[in-house]
Structure formats: structure tokens, C-alpha cells
Amino acid sequence: MAKKPAKTSGKAAKSSSKSSPKPPKISASGKPRKKSELFTLLAEHNGLARKQISGVFDTLAAVMAADLAKPSDGRPKVFVVPGLMKVTSRYKPAVPSRKGIDPFTKTEKTFKAKPASTAIKIRPLKALKAMV
Incomplete structure (x- = not known):
């Protein structure tokens, strides 16, 4: 009696990796970037909210002020x-x-x-x- 071939799950054959859209490439600016432009750029590239980026900069400023008191x-x-x-x-x-x-x-x-x-x-x- 011949053995039946094992069934393979269709889910295992498919790749489950999701490709997220890549942020635009960072290019040089002709003039100095404004604070809002920098925060938006950092938020897009790191997948964070602008409020989180703002919080990071606030914390960095507080640490700098404490260290340079x-x-x-x-x-x-x-x-x-x-x-x-x-x-x-x-x-x-x-x-x-x-x-x-x-x-x-x-x-x-x-x-x-x-x-x-x-x-x-x-x-x-x-x-x-x-x-x-």
C-alpha cells in the first residue's frame, strides 16, 4: 500500500514579512532646517510621533543643562x-x-x-x- 504524501500548509509557503514603506532619503537642505522640519524628518525616519521626538529633545536639553550647570x-x-x-x-x-x-x-x-x-x-x- 502506497503512503499518502504529507499535506503542506499553504500558510507556511507564503512569506509573512510585511514591507513598510521606506522614508524618503535625507538630502541636504539649501538653508538651515527649522525646528518643525527637523522634528518631522526625524519622526518619519524613526517611525515615532512628533510629540515623542519633541520629548527626546526636551530630555536632552534637560540633561545638558544639568551637566553644564x-x-x-x-x-x-x-x-x-x-x-x-x-x-x-x-x-x-x-x-x-x-x-x-x-x-x-x-x-x-x-x-x-x-x-x-x-x-x-x-x-x-x-x-x-x-x-x-
Whole structure:
């Protein structure tokens, strides 16, 4: 007696992968992108809502503000955006007015006092330099 061939399910033969539409390719903009344009572009490419993208940027700004808070000990505070840039803030104390010699005219001059301030510097990292 001959054996019957095993039945194969039609579902197993079909592929169940769904192809989602690909977002448009990112191209250079002739002018700087506005905030809404950037949020829309990021939302399309990552499959997230614009509110979620906005939340990510708000959180990033809050973390940056906390990490770069006014340094009081003289050492710079650092915040790194991985692969893109390093942001440092350094507190500069107030400088009183002083008398000195003007290097150009060689006459005595009073130099103005400078108030305390915080200097912010942004340095590109290797990956960002390679992109440009």
C-alpha cells in the first residue's frame, strides 16, 4: 500500500514579512532646517510621533543643562553627544579694574573690570569631522 504524501500548509509557503514603506532619503537642505522640519524628518525616519521626538529633545536639553550647570570649582563641566560633539562650560570669575601699560601706545591706562561669566565651547568629535 502506497503512503499518502504529507499535506503542506499553504500558510507556511507564503512569506509573512510585511514591507513598510521606506522614508524618503535625507538630502541636504539649501538653508538651515527649522525646528518643525527637523522634528518631522526625524519622526518619519524613526517611525515615532512628533510629540515623542519633541520629548527626546526636551530630555536632552534637560540633561545638558544639568551637566553644564554653573561650575563653581573652576573645572570645566562636560556634556558629550556621542559621535558628534563635546560641549564644555567653564566659569570665569570677575576681574577687577587695573592699571597697566597700553601695549600699542606705551602709555599708562586703566583697564575696565570684567564681570563673572560662564564660557561655553563646542568641539566637534572625530565622527562629525569625518562626515563633513
